[in-house]
Each structure stands twice: as C-alpha cells, then as structure tokens.
Amino acid sequence: xxxxxxxxxxKLFALNSNRELxxxxxxxxxxxxxxxxxxxxxxxxxxxxxxxxxxxIDVYIIxxxxxxxxxxxxxxxxxxxxxxxxxxxxxxxxxxxFGYARQDRIAKQREPITAKLVANMLVxxxxxxxxxxDLHASQIQGFFDIPVDNLYTIPLFAEYCxxxxxxxxxxxxxxxxxxxxxxxxxxxxxxxxxxxxxDHEEDDSGRQKGYIIGDVEGKTALLIDDILNTGxxxxxASATLKREGATDIYAFASHGLFASHAAEKLxxxxxxxxxxxxSVATKEEIPKNTKYVTASHLIADALIRIHERKPVSPLFAxxxxxxxxxxxx
Numbered sequence: 001x002x003x004x005x006x007x008x009x010x011k012l013f014a015l016n017s018n019r020e021l022x023x024x025x026x027x028x029x030x031x032x033x034x035x036x037x038x039x040x041x042x043x044x045x046x047x048x049x050x051x052x053x054x055x056x057i058d059v060y061i062i063x064x065x066x067x068x069x070x071x072x073x074x075x076x077x078x079x080x081x082x083x084x085x086x087x088x089x090x091x092x093x094x095x096x097x098f099g100y101a102r103q104d105r106i107a108k109q110r111e112p113i114t115a116k117l118v119a120n121m122l123v124x125x126x127x128x129x130x131x132x133x134d135l136h137a138s139q140i141q142g143f144f145d146i147p148v149d150n151l152y153t154i155p156l157f158a159e160y161c162x163x164x165x166x167x168x169x170x171x172x173x174x175x176x177x178x179x180x181x182x183x184x185x186x187x188x189x190x191x192x193x194x195x196x197x198x199d200h201e202e203d204d205s206g207r208q209k210g211y212i213i214g215d216v217e218g219k220t221a222l223l224i225d226d227i228l229n230t231g232x233x234x235x236x237a238s239a240t241l242k243r244e245g246a247t248d249i250y251a252f253a254s255h256g257l258f259a260s261h262a263a264e265k266l267x268x269x270x271x272x273x274x275x276x277x278x279s280v281a282t283k284e285e286i287p288k289n290t291k292y293v294t295a296s297h298l299i300a301d302a303l304i305r306i307h308e309r310k311p312v313s314p315l316f317a318x319x320x321x322x323x324x325x326x327x328x329x
Contacts (some may be wrong), residue, residue, distance in 0.1 A: 005030035009089070010307050011054060015063040015079060017072045018281040021096065021296055022062040028300030031060075038075060046071070048078050055087040060131075060303060065099030065118075066257065066280040073099060073118065077125050084126035092129045093122065094303065096279035096295060097255045101136035102227070104143075119143035131302055133279050133295055134226055134254035151302055153226075153254040153277055154183065155318035156293045158190035160275060161222065166250070167191040172219045174198060174212075176237035184224050187252075190318045196221075198237050210240040217245030228253035228276060231262030231287075235269040242270045250275065256292075258284040 012031040014022030016038060026033045035051040061083070063076045076093070083091045103114035115137075122130070123145055130148045135141065141148040161167060171193040175184035181197060188195045196214025221241045223234055234251045241249055249271050256276030266274060266287040274287050277295040298315060305312050 003027065003030035005304070007307070009056070010058045010060065011052075012060050012062065012303075013050070013079070015061065015072070015075050017064040017066055017075075018062070018096065018279070020281060021064075021278050021294075024278075024294060024296035025062060025094070025300045025303070028296050029304055034059075036079075038079075044071075046075050046078055048075070048082050050079075050082050050086060053086070054083055056089050058090045058092065058307060059083050059088045060092045060094055060307075062094045062096075064095060064097035064280055066097050066255075067259065067282070067284075069099040073121075077121060080122070080125040080127055090128040091126055092131065092306070093127050094131045094299060096133045096277075096299065098132050098135055098140070101140055104137045104140055115140050116143040129306065131299065131306065133277070133299065136226055149302060149306065149312050151295075151298055151312075152186075152316055153293075153295065154186045154190070155316070156277065156295065156298065157224070157252045157275065158187060158318040160252075160291075160293055161187075161191055166220060166222065168193060170219055171222060172196050172214065172216050172246075173222045173224060174214075174216065174237070174241065176223055176225055176233050180225055183226065187222065187224055191222075193222075198240055210236060212240060212244050216241055219246055220248045220250070221246040223249065223251040223271075225252070226254045227257060228255065228262065228274070229257045230260040231258070231265040231269075234271065234274070235265045238269045238271045248272045252276075255279050256282060256286065256290070258282050258286050261285075263287045 011034045013034040013036055037049045040046055061079055065073045080091055100114045100118045133151045134153045135150050141150055173184045173188035173193055174196045175181050176198050184195045196212055196216050198210045198212055200210050223237055238249045251271050251274045253276045263285040274290045278292050302312050302315055
C-alpha cells in the first residue's frame with residue numbers, strides 16, 4: 001500500500017541533481033513529486049516550467065549542489081524564482097549536499113567567502129527555509145538570515161556500526177585530520193570506543209608525513225570525515241593506520257563525491273569498506289567496496305516535522321532501537 005500524506009498545502013519537487021534520493025524521500029513522506037520541466041538550451045541556459053499550480057502552497061525543492069555544481073545551483077535559483085512568481089506560500093530548500101561549503105572563511109589574502117555568497121543568493125532569490133545534511137562547518141548556518149536545519153549523519157553511521165558489531169574498546173574512531181575531532185568524538189561516544197587523530201609533520205624533504213595520536217594497534221579503525229572528494233585523505237590515512245598496526249579499516253563519509261579518479265586510489269588502499277550516504281548522485285566511478293546508507297528516512301522525517309511545526313532536534317541523536325537502511329553498490 002502506497003503511503004499518502006493528506007495535507008494538500010505541501011508539494012515536493014525534484015530537480016536534476018539526485019532524482020533517486022528525491023524519489024525515496026517522496027515515498028518516505030507520502031508526498032508525490034510535483035510535475036515540472038527543466039531543460040537546457042544549446043548554449044547552456046536553463047529553462048524551468050512548473051506544470052501544476054503552487055499558489056498558496058508550501059513548496060519543498062530537493063536539490064544537492066554537487067557536480068556540476070554551478071549548473072545545479074543555477075537550476076535551483078531559477079526554480080526558486082519560478083515558485084516565488086507563481087505565488088507559493090513558502091519556498092523550502094532540501095539540500096542534502098551544500099556546494100561551496102568548504103569556502104567558509106578567508107584562508108589566504110583576497111579570498112572570497114563563497115559559502116556566504118551562495119547563502120545570500122538563495123535568500124535573495126526567495127527561500128524561506130533550508131534543510132541540509134552535515135554541513136562542512138556548522139557555522140555556515142549563520143550565513144543565512146532564514147532558518148537552517150542541519151541534520152547529522154553520525155546517527156546513521158552509528159546504526160551501521162551497531163549492526164556490524166563495531167563497538168567497544170576493540171574499535172577506535174579515527175579523525176584523519178585535526179579539524180574532524182568533534183565528528184570522531186561524536187561517533188566514538190555512541191560506540192563506547194576511544195578516538196585517535198592523524199596529525200602531520202614535514203620530513204627532511206618537506207613532504208607531509210602522517211603520525212597517529214592515540215592507540216590503534218590491534219584495533220579495528222573507523223575513519224570518519226564529512227566529504228570524500230579525491231580519496232587522498234582516506235588513502236593516506238589508511239596506509240598510516242595499517243603501518244601502525246590497525247587490523248580492519250572502515251572509512252565513513254557523509255558525502256561521496258569520488259572526484260579526480262578517487263576510485264583508483266581507494267581501490268589500492270587497505271580499506272575494508274567505504275560507507276557514504278546517498279546525498280550525492282555521482283557520475284564518477286566508485287570504489288568496489290563502497291556501501292551506501294540512505295539519508296532519505298532522516299530527511300523525510302525532518303521535512304514532515306518542519307511542515308507540521310514540530311521540533312527537529314529529536315533527529316539529531318542516535319536511537320539504538322532504530323534499524324539502519326543500507327544498500328551495497
């Protein structure tokens with residue numbers, strides 16, 4: 001029996017970045033995907049036509065701004081404008097992956113803060129609310145002058161680990177860089193496991209060499225990061241862990257981009273499994289040992305809570321009674 005959400009004041013639309021995830025969210029919410037046409041002219045211009053009325057409706061638009069980032073961002077902005085001109089009551093963006101999030105500060109002189117620019121563009125276009133998944137930096141929420149709900153992937157990964165029996169002192173959660181300590185500690189607390197950090201120092205030739213702060217010898221190591229892009233971080237981190245005596249190595253990332261021949265690097269790395277969410281529908285080759293954990297149930301639950309004006313905070317914590325959903329690639 002198909003689940004149906006009976007509030008006619010809400011409509012769900014999917015753009016082109018991740019149609020498969022949008023369909024899962026539609027099934028989990030019971031809200032059918034609305035009808036629209038999005039096409040590109042020969043010169044790359046994007047044209048959108050919403051093929052049903054949205055007047056007075058609370059509209060939710062699903063779009064990750066992943067590769068090709070600028071196309072997907074522009075398509076989203078055009079869709080927002082179409083909804084605003086069609087007199088939607090509210091325009092809510094469901095953005096499982098927020099592109100440009102890594103440009104959240106000035107690291108060098110004369111650099112832009114592009115994450116803030118993107119936030120400004122979305123607000124100016126007419127967005128009323130943003131629902132996203134595991135922002136690269138939580139402070140990006142403050143770049144918006146509208147409500148932003150940032151869901152976390154750690155509860156999904158904790159459930160996956162529990163299902164495999166990966167918990168306790170025989171397991172160590174490893175941050176592959178200093179900036180990820182908070183994420184590693186969060187997962188480790190759920191699993192009652194210690195943490196370790198991979199830091200780096202320069203050798204005599206000026207190359208960065210990784211070393212481990214913590215004990216990994218004889219333990220199953222769980223690497224955790226938010227974005228898996230080129231695969232270099234996980235490849236080098238897993239080699240360091242293996243050298244220091246870790247046994248099985250698992251790698252978890254919120255967003256699997258797999259750019260720049262990442263699969264080739266990761267297939268050679270001593271990693272047993274690579275686990276990512278389905279926030280990004282990559283067209284790149286993925287490593288052979290990749291597993292996907294769906295974020296659709298989490299996003300769908302948050303979407304309904306937002307629409308019904310219920311708190312989203314209960315979704316931030318791992319509930320051990322829940323069962324994980326994952327698929328093999």
